[in-house]
Amino acid sequence: MKKIKYLALIMGCLLSGQSFADDSEALQQQLAAIKSFKAEFSQQVTDSQGEAIMQGEGNIALQQPMMIRWQQQSPDDTLFVSNGDKTYYFDSFAEQVTIMNTHSLIDSTPFVLLTSKDPEQWAKYQVVATDAGFSVTPNKGVESQVEKLDIRFNAQEQGLASLTVLDTSGQQSLFTFKDAKVNEALATQTFEFTIPEGVEVDDQSQGD
Secondary structure, X not given: OHHHHHHHHHOOOOOOOOOHHHHHHHHHHHHHOOOEEEEEEEEEEEOOOOOXXXXXXXXXXXXXXXXXXXXXXXXXXXXXXXXXXXEEEEEOOOOEEEEEEHHHHHOOOHHHHHHOOOHHHHOOEEEEEOOOOEEEEEOOOOXXXXXXXXXXXXXXXXXXXXXXXXXXXXXXXXXXXXEEEEOOOOOHHHHOOOOOOOOEEEEOHHHO
């Protein structure tokens, strides 16, 4: 369950001397230019002492509004898919699918800002421009296990270069993207999920 929550947090988000409001607007403008994004990623996870504890890889697809597909291929084979309404987390090893209401995940993660234009959601986070990109942190009173999300754009072309997630335990995950395709048409099926026969289903969406 902890792993599902963590994935939701990193999914569920990009000038010096400007006000925080201006920085937020600058980030929103850059994100608005990315109608869709598809790429491979490598993942490096370090603990609070900076020691490497895991490496992984997978692929990601984003599309406005609120559509996400995140597939971790190693070290575990898992799939996280949101069609904007329902979110599905599939663990093939455990043969289990967890269904969640997408909008219930919005309040818990700045990652959702990557595909959201909702001003109410943006108002929950503080955005500060950095030399490398933008840093997003939840405002006081916003419940989130993510302390900071750093976003870097590709300097050579549109699209994301990397995301760095710092959680409340001090664990940091760096996701670096490659072979990116920006603003290309993505099939509707990319963000849909069909529950395989015989797997355990944990439907948490009805109680949200």
